Amino acid sequence: xxxxxNLKVKExxxxxxxxxxxxxxxxxKHNTSKKYVxxxxxxxxxxxxxxxxxxxxxxxxxxxxxxxxxxxxxxxxNGTNSLDTLTALGVxxxxxxxxxxxxxxxxxTDNFYPALDELMDYVQNPYYTDENxxxxxxxxxxxxxxxxxxxEWQVYMNAxxxxxxxxxxxxxxxxxxxxxxxxxxxxxxxxxxTFYHPSNMVLTICGDFEPNDILQEIKNxxxxxxxxxxxxxxxxxxxxxEIVAPEKTVEMEVNMPLFTIGFKDEINNNEKDxxxxxxxxxxxxxxxxxxxxxxYKKLYEAGDIIMxxxxxxxxxxxxxxVLISGQSTNPQNVVKMLKNQIEKYKTxxxxxxxxxxxxxxxxxxxxTEYNDVGNIARMFMADYFKGINSFxxxxxxxxxxxxxxxxxxAEIFDFNKMVVSVVKGK
Amino acid sequence: xxxxxQEIKKGINLHIIKTDKFKTNLLAVFITTPLKREQITNNALxxxxxxxxNMINKTQEEISIHLEEMYGASFDCGIEKTGDNQALxxxxxxxxxxxxxxxxxxxxxxxxxxxxxxxxxxxxxNQFNKEYIESEKQNLKQIIESKKDNKAKxxxxxxxxxxxxxxxxxxxxxxxxxxxxxxNQQNLYEYYKELINKCKIDIFVSGQVEKEExxxxxxxxxxxxxxxxxxxxxxxxxxxxxxxxxEEIKKVNESMDITQGKLVIGMDIFGEGEKLKYIASVYNxxxxxxxxxxxxxxxxxxxxxxxxxxxxxxxxxNNIMIRAGIEIENYDKAIEIIKQxxxxxxxxxxxxxxxxxxKTGITSTVKFxxxxxxxCLSYYFGQELSNSKSTIEEYIQNIEQVTHxxxxxxxxxxxxxxxxxxxx
Numbered sequence: 001x002x003x004x005x006n007l008k009v010k011e012x013x014x015x016x017x018x019x020x021x022x023x024x025x026x027x028x029k030h031n032t033s034k035k036y037v038x039x040x041x042x043x044x045x046x047x048x049x050x051x052x053x054x055x056x057x058x059x060x061x062x063x064x065x066x067x068x069x070x071x072x073x074x075x076x077x078n079g080t081n082s083l084d085t086l087t088a089l090g091v092x093x094x095x096x097x098x099x100x101x102x103x104x105x106x107x108x109t110d111n112f113y114p115a116l117d118e119l120m121d122y123v124q125n126p127y128y129t130d131e132n133x134x135x136x137x138x139x140x141x142x143x144x145x146x147x148x149x150x151x152e153w154q155v156y157m158n159a160x161x162x163x164x165x166x167x168x169x170x171x172x173x174x175x176x177x178x179x180x181x182x183x184x185x186x187x188x189x190x191x192x193x194t195f196y197h198p199s200n201m202v203l204t205i206c207g208d209f210e211p212n213d214i215l216q217e218i219k220n221x222x223x224x225x226x227x228x229x230x231x232x233x234x235x236x237x238x239x240x241x242e243i244v245a246p247e248k249t250v251e252m253e254v255n256m257p258l259f260t261i262g263f264k265d266e267i268n269n270n271e272k273d274x275x276x277x278x279x280x281x282x283x284x285x286x287x288x289x290x291x292x293x294x295x296y297k298k299l300y301e302a303g304d305i306i307m308x309x310x311x312x313x314x315x316x317x318x319x320x321x322v323l324i325s326g327q328s329t330n331p332q333n334v335v336k337m338l339k340n341q342i343e344k345y346k347t348x349x350x351x352x353x354x355x356x357x358x359x360x361x362x363x364x365x366x367x368t369e370y371n372d373v374g375n376i377a378r379m380f381m382a383d384y385f386k387g388i389n390s391f392x393x394x395x396x397x398x399x400x401x402x403x404x405x406x407x408x409x410a411e412i413f414d415f416n417k418m419v420v421s422v423v424k425g426k
Numbered sequence: 427x428x429x430x431x432q433e434i435k436k437g438i439n440l441h442i443i444k445t446d447k448f449k450t451n452l453l454a455v456f457i458t459t460p461l462k463r464e465q466i467t468n469n470a471l472x473x474x475x476x477x478x479x480n481m482i483n484k485t486q487e488e489i490s491i492h493l494e495e496m497y498g499a500s501f502d503c504g505i506e507k508t509g510d511n512q513a514l515x516x517x518x519x520x521x522x523x524x525x526x527x528x529x530x531x532x533x534x535x536x537x538x539x540x541x542x543x544x545x546x547x548x549x550x551x552n553q554f555n556k557e558y559i560e561s562e563k564q565n566l567k568q569i570i571e572s573k574k575d576n577k578a579k580x581x582x583x584x585x586x587x588x589x590x591x592x593x594x595x596x597x598x599x600x601x602x603x604x605x606x607x608x609x610n611q612q613n614l615y616e617y618y619k620e621l622i623n624k625c626k627i628d629i630f631v632s633g634q635v636e637k638e639e640x641x642x643x644x645x646x647x648x649x650x651x652x653x654x655x656x657x658x659x660x661x662x663x664x665x666x667x668x669x670x671x672x673e674e675i676k677k678v679n680e681s682m683d684i685t686q687g688k689l690v691i692g693m694d695i696f697g698e699g700e701k702l703k704y705i706a707s708v709y710n711x712x713x714x715x716x717x718x719x720x721x722x723x724x725x726x727x728x729x730x731x732x733x734x735x736x737x738x739x740x741x742x743x744n745n746i747m748i749r750a751g752i753e754i755e756n757y758d759k760a761i762e763i764i765k766q767x768x769x770x771x772x773x774x775x776x777x778x779x780x781x782x783x784x785k786t787g788i789t790s791t792v793k794f795x796x797x798x799x800x801x802c803l804s805y806y807f808g809q810e811l812s813n814s815k816s817t818i819e820e821y822i823q824n825i826e827q828v829t830h831x832x833x834x835x836x837x838x839x840x841x842x843x844x845x846x847x848x849x850x
Contacts, residue, residue: 008525092790093717139730142734145753146734148686256575360495364497364498371450
């Protein structure tokens with residue numbers, strides 16, 4: 001096993017690639033009783049066109065299949081439901097689908113190994129029937145409608161759609177009531193057989209484990225007759241550099257308007273650079289609109305915002321963008337202040353004292369990530385799919401200087417690639 | 427993990443949770459006072475004013491800068507209804523010295539910073555800062571008016587208000603707009619001083635800390651020294667309700683522009699005592715607390731009526747709240763299925779397996795508590811407010827002792843109080 005150690009946060013990660021292609025990441029934590037395991041596949045809502053390794057023909061699938069399949073993984077041939085089985089063992093089991101991956105997980109104090117049996121069994125044994133696929137459509141339709149009533153989700157989706165013309169990230173993860181009506185068991189099996197091969201998956205585990213022992217336990221639970229798989233050719237539409245449109249405002253029943261400001265970025269190809277860039281962007285964002293920033297102070301004093309907006313950089317192998325989202329009585333003023341501040345920093349450079357202080361803050365944020373076994377496991381998995389090992393953030397941290405940050409500021413915070421999505425009251 | 431509580435002055439407790447599970451130390455001050463219509467808006471406004479500035483860091487910006495220098499210590503505050511009390515909560519999280527890139531001692535600075543925010547507010551001439559008061563009144567107005575923004579939460583809130591009309595628990599935790607105009611920098615400061623002198627105060631410190639060191643910091647802190655002894659005014663969370671035969675079910679329908687109907691059913695549990703709470707937790711888990719529960723299985727999995735179908739137990743008030751997001755035209759169907767589940771509970775139509783699964787579900791959640799720093803604080807605070815001293819182990823034992831018969835009996839002492847439906 002490959003061992004990576006980080007001396008700042010005082011943790012180690014053990015990484016092994018098994019013969020069948022599965023990557024296992026183990027982060028031992030000896031002083032906790034909570035254990036967390038998450039098994040993810042590099043298959044999300046954006047992977048809707050591909051050529052399977054054994055095929056010559058391209059396969060197109062309806063929107064929402066990755067999420068639908070996640071729902072359907074729990075049902076077993078013997079009539080049981082794995083979510084019930086895991087719940088009965090007293091573990092907290094769950095699953096989720098994102099734009100670029102799908103994950104199955106549980107956290108436990110007791111009954112860890114019986115639960116691991118069940119998790120690894122159900123993820124390796126799909127069971128789809130016409131009947132159980134039909135039944136799920138009603139449940140997912142309600143899930144979609146639940147999101148329809150959430151202004152946070154609407155304001156986010158609109159921002160994404162303002163940025164992306166062709167990239168399927170512009171489609172709701174769950175699809176639409178219409179698109180899921182076209183899903184059947186054959187589609188689910190096709191997708192399962194293509195994307196749920198161990199070589200497309202990573203299993204991450206965090207808790208009080210001896211790395212070699214737990215690795216063996218995982219190996220014991222893997223199917224033995226898995227054939228090696230060739231490469232899946234994923235087909236993504238060409239995405240222009242430009243945004244689709246700069247602004248969109250919709251009305252919903254809300255009191256305080258919600259906003260999401262986005263900056264579309266290019267796709268990052270160099271993994272080492274992503275981390276450095278990500279750190280720089282986090283520092284810049286906080287300098288622009290964080291609690292100690294000038295813009296925040298002015299907006300707060302003007303009564304335009306009550307809380308610091310959420311500041312994030314989302315990046316994957318297929319999309320990258322900055323998102324600034326929050327609630328404001330006057331979103332246009334937030335945009336104006338933000339633009340002023342960006343202009344100011346672009347002209348005179350980032351303030352050095354502030355930069356160093358915010359950098360210290362970011363360090364604390366990274367350390368805090370390691371408070372919870374679940375967070376650690378999820379972070380290592382999500383980063384793995386981006387080609388990153390999570391410790392890199394603490395390793396690269398020192399390398400991010402003010403000059404580099406100034407350069408990133410100029411590159412990323414380009415007003416031509418800025419979008420503003422607003423949800424306001426009727 | 428080692429929990430220690432001591433009274434530093436009458437009515438003021440210091441709780442120390444010594445644990446090496448985290449990278450951070452979590453500090454908190456909780457101010458508890460009875461829910462009262464006259465004071466609710468004042469209480470909601472106070473944390474918002476306090477976070478604006480104190481005598482040491484006079485502005486929000488100064489506070490933020492100070493926290494950033496401490497490797498991004500994070501401060502948060504808020505207001506909560508807990509039983510018939512309103513709790514003003516203040517938190518500060520700071521990384522443990524062991525993980526700092528340079529050798530520093532942050533805990534003392536962090537604790538003093540938090541105590542300054544709560545107990546040493548910015549004042550002039552015995553008044554709060556006028557500008558802060560005016561701007562926070564505006565902000566609170568916004569918060570109160572935004573109640574409807576989260577539809578699912580709104581529906582739950584409205585149902586509770588209907589159940590507790592004209593009672594403290596029916597009050598909205600953020601208060602009322604009509605109170606705001608009466609509040610000014612002078613009368614709010616007067617009220618603040620009164621509150622601080624009478625309320626229950628609990629200070630929590632969790633992390634890799636030494637008891638003696640913390641005690642010393644607290645004892646040397648001027649703000650703490652200035653606090654008076656008090657017989658704290660608060661309501662012990664030990665409700666008991668008598669079954670009133672004649673009560674009819676209240677039905678409330680409200681409309682909003684939404685696509686999915688939000689159904690909330692509020693129920694009363696009749697009875698009293700410590701044991702009842704454990705039985706009620708188990709009842710709730712069987713009915714709607716987990717993925718194997720009756721509501722999840724029947725409303726969601728079998729009838730495909732909903733994505734969310736669950737129930738939760740409000741321990742300090744002995745209520746169970748059922749919630750489901752459904753198609754508006756499926757209202758009758760959903761009510762019928764839910765009522766059938768309640769009937770099944772009354773008849774004792776739940777298996778021993780369902781009982782055991784539910785107990786395991788609860789105990790395993792409880793076992794997570796020591797591994798979650800904020801949950802752990804909340805657990806001990808909950809114990810504090812209900813005057814019980816159960817350790818996590820005792821809590822688990824009490825859950826394990828609940829029997830089938832006890833749950834069935836309890837089911838017959840539960841009644842629907844209000845059915846609330848938010849539709850379009």
